[in-house]
Structure formats: structure tokens, C-alpha cells
Amino acid sequence: MGFSIDMFFAGIWPMVWHWGIGIGLIILILLAEVFTSVIPVLGPLLMPFRRDMLWAAGAIAVFLFAQGIGIKDEAARCIARQVKIENRIDSVVKETTTPRALIKPDPYDDPRLQ
Numbered sequence: 001m002g003f004s005i006d007m008f009f010a011g012i013w014p015m016v017w018h019w020g021i022g023i024g025l026i027i028l029i030l031l032a033e034v035f036t037s038v039i040p041v042l043g044p045l046l047m048p049f050r051r052d053m054l055w056a057a058g059a060i061a062v063f064l065f066a067q068g069i070g071i072k073d074e075a076a077r078c079i080a081r082q083v084k085i086e087n088r089i090d091s092v093v094k095e096t097t098t099p100r101a102l103i104k105p106d107p108y109d110d111p112r113l114q
Contacts, residue, residue, distance in 0.1 A: 015071065022064045029057040 032039075033053040036046045046053070093101075 018067065019064065022060050022067075026057045026060050026064075029053050029060070033057070 030053075032042075032046060033050050036043045036050055039046070
């Protein structure tokens with residue numbers, strides 16, 4: 001059970017930081033845009049930049065969307081590379097002629113290939 005949890009969370013923190021920072025910035029920018037008239041000190045200073053804040057939030061959202069596409073593409077590439085490596089290893093192991101390999105098959109071999 002512990003290994004499964006470790007594998008689930010392996011490499012997730014960089015994504016949490018990037019997505020969290022991006023979504024947090026979008027929320028803060030949108031809140032600043034909506035409440036510029038209510039904020040006592042910074043409100044009058046931010047009032048001319050309300051439209052720019054919407055553009056900034058939109059740009060961050062587009063960046064996060066593009067990052068999500070990149071993450072998906074990289075995951076697909078890693079899976080394809082892993083399949084190639086496993087196929088190559090299985091072909092090399094299948095051709096082995098050591099006495100131990102001939103007597104007892106490896107329990108970790110893929111049963112579909114036997």
C-alpha cells in the first residue's frame with residue numbers, strides 16, 4: 001500500500017506548485033479587478049488597470065492550458081518509451097540460454113509473451 005501511495009505522489013509537487021501558483025494568481029487578479037472600488041488604499045491606483053488585469057488573468061489561463069497539453073504529451077511520450085524499453089528487454093531475456101533461465105522461467109516475465 002505504501003508503494004502505491006509513493007508512486008501516486010511521485011513527481012506531483014512540481015505540478016502542484018506550477019498549477020497552484022497559476023490558479024492562485026488568476027484568483028488574486030480577478031479579486032483585485034472586481035474589488036478595486038472597495039479596496040481603500042490601492043483601489044484608486046488599480047482602477048485604470050482593470051482591463052489589463054483581465055488580460056493578465058486570461059494570459060495566465062492560456063499558459064496553464066498550454067502547460068497541461070505539454071504535460072499530457074510528455075506523459076504519452078514517457079509511456080511509449082517505457083513500452084519500447086520493456087519490449088527490448090523482453091526480447092533479450094526471451095533469447096537467453098543460461099541454464100537457470102532454461103530450467104525455471106522468470107516469474108516477472110509478461111505471461112502474454114510466453
